[in-house]
Every structure is written in C-alpha cells, then in structure tokens.
Amino acid sequence: MRTSMRERVGQTIIVFLLALLCISVIYPFTYMLAVSLNVGSDAAKGGVYLWPREFTLYNYEVVLGNSVIQHAYLITISRTIVGTFVGLLITLLAAYGLSYRQLPFRKSLLGYVLITMLFSGGLIPLYIQLNHLSLLNSFWVYIIPSAFSAWNMFVMMKFIQGIPEALIESAEIDGANPVRILFVIIMPLSKPMLAAIGLFTAVGHWNDWFSGAFYVSDQNLIPVQTFLQQLLSAQDISTVLGSNNNQEALARGTMLSNVTLMSIKMATVMVSALPILCVYPFLQKYFVKGVLIGSVKG
C-alpha cells in the first residue's frame, strides 16, 4: 500500500506541474483578450487580470476599421493562399519526379538539392539577387523565393516512394503519362501528407514578418505580422494608424481619448492570433501527423 500512496502523491505533483504549464500558455492570451476588451484609459490604471472591467469593443472597432490594418490583412491572406498553393505544387512536382529510382542523374539531382540545405550564400547575397530580379518591393517576394522547400521535397519524396509501385506500373501499362499518374494516383493517396505540409507552409506564411520588414518598403505591401512588428516599438498611436485616419480620429476625438497604445496593440495582436486559435483545435492532428511523417528517415 505504501507504493500506491507514493504513486498517488507523485501523480498529483505531475498533474499540478502540467496544469501550471497549461496556465502559462493560456493565461497570456486571456490577459491580452481582457485588456483588448477593456476601455484603454481604464486598463492603464492596472488591475485588469482575467476579464475586462469596463467592457468595450471600441479597440476592435478602431483596429478593424483601420485601412492600413485591413490592407495588411488582405496581403497576409493572399500570400498565405497563393504561397501555400504554389509552394505545394512546385515542391510536389519535383518530389514526384525525383521519386523515380531509375531516373538518370537522380543522384546528382538529389545532391543539387541537398547542397542547398547544407550551405547558403547568406542574407546579403540573397538580398542582392532579389534586387537584381526586381523582386524587392513586389508581392511576389513573398511567394517565389520560398516556393521550393528542399526539406519538404525530401519528406514528400520519401512518402511517395512508400506508395506501392504496382499501382503506378499498372497505370503506366494503361498508357497514363507521369503527369496523369501524379494527379490521379499519387495525389489522392498523399492527402494526409499534403494536408500536413500544406498546413505548415500556410502557418509559415501567416507568421512571417521578416520578408515584409526587409524586402519591402512600400507600406501597401506589408503583411499583418510586419505591421505588428512596426507597432511593437511604436511610441504613440498616430504613428501607427497613419494620417488617413486623422479626420476620423478628430471626429471621434472623445472616444479616441479613451484608447491607449496598449489597448490598440492588444486588440491588433488578438486579431492576428485569433484565426490560428480558431483553426488549431480542428487541425492539430494533421500537424502532429506531419511531424511524424517528416521524422521517418529512410
């Protein structure tokens, strides 16, 4: 009986420790949500911990009604959709082509891909090349340079090689060309893998702030995460919301005086994080599957 007592104590301690971990993850979002739903000038007095004291949606009205933020959102959504689609397509095409073990020069081609994973020219030569190709200050800088992922290519290739060759051979006998085989046989069988890699690619696009901050100077092209990065170090609201909002601000001056930089920041960051929080519970299993697919080294 002594051991079972000890085990129960141990179990309680573990449950408690893990509960602390969960709180450390959930609480910051609760806190930011509470501050963003609170009247800014009131929240600044402190004491808002779990839920708003003076509830308002005004912070969100300001954020969602702001044309700069709306535009940044449009950019983020476009680049996520286009970038994921183009990235999956180009990488899958290469992975499928290279999955043919008999392909002449296959080894050299794999080496050609592998070398780029081991060594890179670095940031500045890439920047010079982007400049040379006139990709700087263009929407396509978000899509094209990252469209082919060597890592994903290898994961996809390993997955495709796991598909029974008999299926492919019988299609070949029926006279199907490789492109047809890819779309009719390989893609339907690769759905879980494509879902997982597609999700990772999409999250990567959604979260990328770097390209927007350094490859783009036109404010009309920055995505939400870059906007957030600029807002992070902003000292007052006007620098953020821009001049096009000034008239509106004057018109609603009384209301705006209740808005603080912090409340606006919290509302903006919640707006950027909410889509991920919302889809995460439904897609979690695909993500986990994705990691495990990627980890099986052949």
Place this chain on the structure above:
Amino acid sequence: MIERLAKYRWQYVMILPGAILLLLFSYIPMVGIQVAFKDFHIGSTMWSSEWVGLENFSFLQDEQFWIVVKNTIYIAILKFVFGFPAPIILALLINEVKNNKYKRFVQSVSYLPHFFSWIVVAYILQSLLTLDGGLVNQLIEKLGGDSIFFLGSTEWFRPMIVVSGLWKEVGWNTILYLAAITTIDPQLYEAARVEGAGRLAQIRNITLPGIMPTISIVLILSMPGLIAVGMDQIYPLMNPANQPVADVLDTYILRNGLQQGYFGMATAVGLLSSVISLVLVLCTNQMARKFNGEGLW
C-alpha cells in the same frame, strides 16, 4: 542514353521549376558571396564591382564584432542547455499522467504556442513585462517593490530569450519523444512491476533507454542550427538599451548590411557564419556515422 533521358522527359519537366528556383535563390547567392571581397553598392551588379581583397574583413579587428560573437555563443549555449533536456522531461511527465483526457489536453495546449509568430511572443512579453502597466510590474509594485525595466535591461535579456523560447517550443518538441515512448513494449513495464520496480526505476531503466535513439537523433539534428540563435526571436525584442547583450551575428549582419549599406562587410560576416554552420553539419554527420553507423544523408 538519349532514349532513356527521353523516356523520363516528363519527370525532368516536373523537376525543372524547383531546380530553377534553387539556382536563382540558392546557387546564385552562393556565387554572390564574392561580394565579400568586393566594393559593392546597390545599383551595380556583383560582377561589375571592384575587387578589394580582404578589406571587408576588417570587422575582425572591430571590438563590437567580438562582443557579437560572444553574445551569439552565450545565447546558443543557454538555449541548448535548457532547450534540449526540457522536452525530454516534459514528455516523461506527460507520459506518467494516468487520465487520458487530461493527457491529451496538456498535449494540445502545450503544442499551441509553436503556431504563433515570434512577434506575438514579443507582444506577450511586452504586455506582461512593460514598465507602464505591465502585469508583472503591477504585481511587484503591489508587493511593495520597485518596477523593473525588463525589456530594456541587459541582465534580464538572456533569461527572457531562454524562457520565451522554452515556452514557445517545449511542448512541440515533445512530439517525437512521446511517439517514441508509445513504441516501447508494455510487457517490459509489466515485468518491471512484477520485480517490484517503482515508477522512477521504470523511467530510468525502461523509458529512457527506450527513447535514447530518438534523443541522439534530435541531438544530432539540432547541432547544425546551433549558432542560428533565432533572429526571428531576438530582433523584435532588441532595443538600444539591451543591445550590448542582444546583438548576435544575424542582427549584426542585418544592421550593417541592409540598414547601413555595408554590403561587402555584411556578406563577409555572413560567409563566416555559413562556414561555421557547414563545419558543424559536417562534424555532426561524422559523429552520426560513428555512433549510428549511418550518416545524415
């Protein structure tokens, strides 16, 4: 031969777009490293610039550069020392939970931060730690202490990076270990129980040896990225106040290259760090060959 190539023409066509992208965005930048030995200005091309020998490497005599190197190594070591064992410990803890619903809940919650950008993490840190109304400082003041300027402090910068890095990735990094634990034969545990081994003894003698191969693979794979200390994480949190400890190789390259236009010098620093990464990769591959009898590729 030509017949064989023709037979695979579709495959080559499919590989082509990816191959061109690699050429444009990986191989040409590698050739662009020559800028490290040239006097390059935006507007000229990397070919037309003049050779200047090792002039761009004069940063090696710059005191600031060596501070940056020290900072990079310091943060890399701290992140490794805390970041490597933490997911193993967490996976062992999660595995001990008897209630399956709670177990799944903990897993779901702990994976979540992985999906937020470092910018969101920076906001969380700001909302908790800022001087004017940050939660932690509110509490400190309530308890009668003086507010601490966490975000602009040289002492608190490294703990902040390590803790927020752990917070974001520790749960996610348990996935491989938890998957490895499920492959351990349950009969081993039964046999141990019959022998009277307690939970701790079971962890030490069955679970840990069972996930050892996974631990060694993760260790090997983490080596090459060691000096890429996470500019994504550091840059948003860096400010003039904490720069003396926050400045790492990547931020140094960004500042000198993209912000101040010293392209040649920044390329030279980048070359140095690429070479170090390459050496780390090659060493790890040798190690992997020795221990696992099989290289990484």
